[in-house]
Amino acid sequence: MLIVGELINSSREAVRRAIEGRDSAAIQRLALSQAAAGADYIDINCGTRIEDEEETMQWLVQCIQEVCDAPLCIDSPAPGALAAGLEAAQRRDKPLMINSITAEQMRYAAVLPLVRKYKAKVIALLMDDRGMPETAADRIRIADRLIGDLIADGIAPGDIYIDPLVKPISTGSSFGREVLEAVRYISERYPEVHKICGLSNISFGLPNRKILNRIFMIQAMAAGMDAYILDPTDRAMMGLFYGSRALLGYDPYCAGYLKAHRSGLYD
Amino acid sequence: MFEEIKAAILDGDAEKTMALVKKALEEGMDPLEVLNKGCIPGIEKAGALFEAEEFFLPELITAGEATKAAMELLLPELRKKEDAWQSAGKFVIGTVEGDMHDIGKSIVASMLSAAGFEVFDLGIDVSAERFVEEVKAKQPHIVGLSALLTSTMPKQQEVIEALKEAGLRDKVKVLVGGAPVSSEWAEKIGADGYAEDAVAAVKLAKKIMQ
The missing domain is CATH 3.40.50.280 (Cobalamin-binding domain)
Known part of the structure; x- marks a missing residue:
């Protein structure tokens, strides 16, 4: 089970302002608070900085590394920004994660060399040149190909984190179930490959989004999801995460649940 | 009748909307009036409710689908009287x-x-x-x-x-x-x-x- 902290994203107002003012202390606080709350990786995304994404990515990586030991997840659809972030982050002996590669031909070709060069873990998004998947069958078709290609290209199955691409149930009633079915298939067919997802897409366009996000986290875990991109400082979410993990038998002697309890990590 | 069409659109009920529009046309109502007094107010109301956060995305989508279904019945009729009608753009x-x-x-x-x-x-x-x-x-x-x-x-x-x-x-x-x-x-x-x-x-x- 793995938590990637999602808060350092330039589409969030506080981060946008911190980047504009080069307020490294604000960024560092965000990194440290997520690490303290249990994030295994800190995601860094500055995709909204269209003119200077690479430079901004480097600045963010450097400023986080000054104070925070947590491994980093370099997040961009642009291979150039990924390369810039990885280059800045490689100077220390910590694992790296890349967010993300897809089965789109050009993106696959551009990101694969980075995964290899930095021996990084990689989030593999289930989409290809035909578009985004709608059904479980679409996802399974792309997963079979993408996992096959990554392994054939020398990536260890345990370094692959499949993101099944979660779409809002407000735009398709079966969109939650299609993801769960695909996750079940991948878990069975590729036991060493990990599954990861974000939790806010599922509830887009609906009221009381937090409730839906939390329920979906639990349902996905029961289907085999073993990593999440989320806000680890959301105490209610984390309580359900630790509880769900223990209930499904992924937490020997409930040690993680108890440790989180003693550290006061959740409500 | 117009109120019923509007209500069916707000319910996101495409079948009922189509049945009502069909009935209106069979009864000899002016298709332009069915459009302007039934369908358009229906979808506009759905939009206003969405803006006020009283309606949510699935409700907006189904209201849109119901209106589209009605338009498919109305368009051929509207086109028959070409001089009287043109699309919004x-x-x-x-x-x-x-x-x-x-x-x-x-x-x-x-x-x-x-x-x-x-x-x-x-x-x-x-x-x-x-x-x-x-x-x-x-x-x-x-x-x-x-x-x-x-x-x-x-x-x-x-x-x-x-x-x-x-x-x-x-x-x-x-x-x-x-x-x-x-x-x-x-x-x-x-x-x-x-x-x-x-x-x-x-x-x-x-x-x-x-």
């Missing part, structure tokens, strides 16, 4: 090259159709050349460019530049949208407007057509 829409996001663009297209626009949906991953070709061929009043990735937003600018080069820029209004897009971005790349969601897009399109 021609609208070409698509997601830019390299971007596979379909959902938002399709909801906007559906709401525009429901509002009486003649919509040409080019789909996803549409190149600048294709947008130029379609603008040439369809001669729309407005073209809508969707981008959901920060990495594909610059493609919106490319389409605008390509329209300029083809000498078409002053013949068509360009609207942009998508989660990472903003009104600042729209202004920066020389678009004519930005809409945050489907309801805002319809409002903006109507304003342009006035």
Whole structure:
């Protein structure tokens, strides 16, 4: 089970302002608070900085590394920004994660060399040149190909984190179930490959989004999801995460649940 | 009757909406009146409720689908009296090259159709050349460019530049949208407007057509 902290994203107002003012202390606080709350990786995304994404990515990586030991997840659809972030982050002996590669031909070709060069873990998004998947069958078709290609290209199955691409149930009633079915298939067919997802897409366009996000986290875990991109400082979410993990038998002697309890990590 | 049609649209009940519209036409009602007093107020009310956060996305989508279904019955009748009727405007829409996001663009297209626009949906991953070709061929009043990735937003600018080069820029209004897009971005790349969601897009399109 793995938590990637999602808060350092330039589409969030506080981060946008911190980047504009080069307020490294604000960024560092965000990194440290997520690490303290249990994030295994800190995601860094500055995709909204269209003119200077690479430079901004480097600045963010450097400023986080000054104070925070947590491994980093370099997040961009642009291979150039990924390369810039990885280059800045490689100077220390910590694992790296890349967010993300897809089965789109050009993106696959551009990101694969980075995964290899930095021996990084990689989030593999289930989409290809035909578009985004709608059904479980679409996802399974792309997963079979993408996992096959990554392994054939020398990536260890345990370094692959499949993101099944979660779409809002407000735009398709079966969109939650299609993801769960695909996750079940991948878990069975590729036991060493990990599954990861974000939790806010599922509830887009609906009221009381937090409730839906939390329920979906639990349902996905029961289907085999073993990593999440989320806000680890959301105490209610984390309580359900630790509880769900223990209930499904992924937490020997409930040690993680108890440790989180003693550290006061959740409500 | 008009109130019933409006209510069926707000319920997102496409079957009932179609049955009511059929009945109205059989009873000899003017299709233009059915449109203007039943369907349009229905979908406009759905939009207003959505803006007020009393309606949520699935309700907006089903209201749009119900209105579209009604339009399919009404359009042939309206076209019969050609001089009396024209669409709210021609609208070409698509997601830019390299971007596979379909959902938002399709909801906007559906709401525009429901509002009486003649919509040409080019789909996803549409190149600048294709947008130029379609603008040439369809001669729309407005073209809508969707981008959901920060990495594909610059493609919106490319389409605008390509329209300029083809000498078409002053013949068509360009609207942009998508989660990472903003009104600042729209202004920066020389678009004519930005809409945050489907309801805002319809409002903006109507304003342009006035």
